[in-house]
Amino acid sequence: MRIVISLVAGALFGLGLIISGMTNTKKVQGWLDIFGEWDPTLAFVMGGAILPMAVAWKATRVRTPLRADKFPAVNTAGIDRDLIIGSVFFGVGWGLAGLCPGPAIASLSFGGSSGVLFASAMIIGMLSTRRLQAFFRKAENITKTIS
Amino acid sequence: MPMDWIYGLVGGVLIGCAGAVLLLGNGRVMGASGLIFGMFKTTDRRIWAENLAFVSALFFVPMLFVQPLNIAPTHASENVIVLAIAGLAVGFGTRLANGCTSGHGVCGISRFSLRGIAATMAYILAGAISVVLFKHFLGLI
Numbered sequence: 001m002r003i004v005i006s007l008v009a010g011a012l013f014g015l016g017l018i019i020s021g022m023t024n025t026k027k028v029q030g031w032l033d034i035f036g037e038w039d040p041t042l043a044f045v046m047g048g049a050i051l052p053m054a055v056a057w058k059a060t061r062v063r064t065p066l067r068a069d070k071f072p073a074v075n076t077a078g079i080d081r082d083l084i085i086g087s088v089f090f091g092v093g094w095g096l097a098g099l100c101p102g103p104a105i106a107s108l109s110f111g112g113s114s115g116v117l118f119a120s121a122m123i124i125g126m127l128s129t130r131r132l133q134a135f136f137r138k139a140e141n142i143t144k145t146i147s
Numbered sequence: 148m149p150m151d152w153i154y155g156l157v158g159g160v161l162i163g164c165a166g167a168v169l170l171l172g173n174g175r176v177m178g179a180s181g182l183i184f185g186m187f188k189t190t191d192r193r194i195w196a197e198n199l200a201f202v203s204a205l206f207f208v209p210m211l212f213v214q215p216l217n218i219a220p221t222h223a224s225e226n227v228i229v230l231a232i233a234g235l236a237v238g239f240g241t242r243l244a245n246g247c248t249s250g251h252g253v254c255g256i257s258r259f260s261l262r263g264i265a266a267t268m269a270y271i272l273a274g275a276i277s278v279v280l281f282k283h284f285l286g287l288i
Contacts, residue, residue: 014208014209014212041152049166086266091272093235096287100248110221125239
């Protein structure tokens with residue numbers, strides 16, 4: 001049953017992404033392009049998605065999940081360095097290519113070699129996060145020692 | 148097109164419903180980056196199978212509907228270096244921040260999570276600066 005729920009969620013997510021135009025990199029970059037021909041579509045997508053999700057979060061207060069014991073706990077880490085630095089890296093790549101992880105997979109079947117290359121690089125980036133983190137820490141320590 | 152915001156809204160509601168199904172059904176937060184990364188973690192076989200199911204549906208359903216719904220092409224860059232650097236930055240950044248547009252944006256903001264709101268502000272700001280820099284100054288995109 002949990003597998004079926006995952007399939008339904010993935011299907012709805014994929015449909016929503018292509019219908020909303022979020023697999024079109026021009027629309028995503030258009031939203032970020034505040035000095036060009038600004039495209040507000042992404043704000044409507046975000047707003048439309050937040051509505052049902054807000055109702056769902058409300059419902060988590062009075063019931064339990066259909067096929068689990070409890071709902072996910074709030075991450076208590078607070079706003080830390082990794083959150084902000086990671087999001088900045090993500091944002092730079094997002095602006096550069098106009099793709100984020102969901103649309104990268106949703107458009108993989110019709111995005112040609114560009115889509116395959118982006119998705120492959122994204123997965124390599126995900127899998128080498130620990131190593132890259134260690135590399136940046138080392139670089140930071142060296143600059144600290146030098147200065 | 149002037150009708151684009153309606154498609155955006157309808158698609159957005161579908162995305163939100165997807166998140167609601169996964170949350171109320173399986174008690175999990177729908178974060179695309181986490182679910183994709185989860186396909187490479189085999190410590191918990193059951194969770195691994197769920198992640199695979201989600202990502203498979205995310206891949207195959209658009210493949211089936213892209214023609215009947217007359218969906219626009221991706222218009223992605225064809226510059227190999229741009230794609231490789233952008234992909235690496237998105238992959239690394241979303242793992243370091245533990246979330247992307249769906250996890251921090253859609254699921255975080257709707258929960259009034261400070262982490263989600265801060266992350267969303269950071270990646271939108273960085274994305275806007277990135278477009279200004281790479282498009283208007285360097286002409287790469």
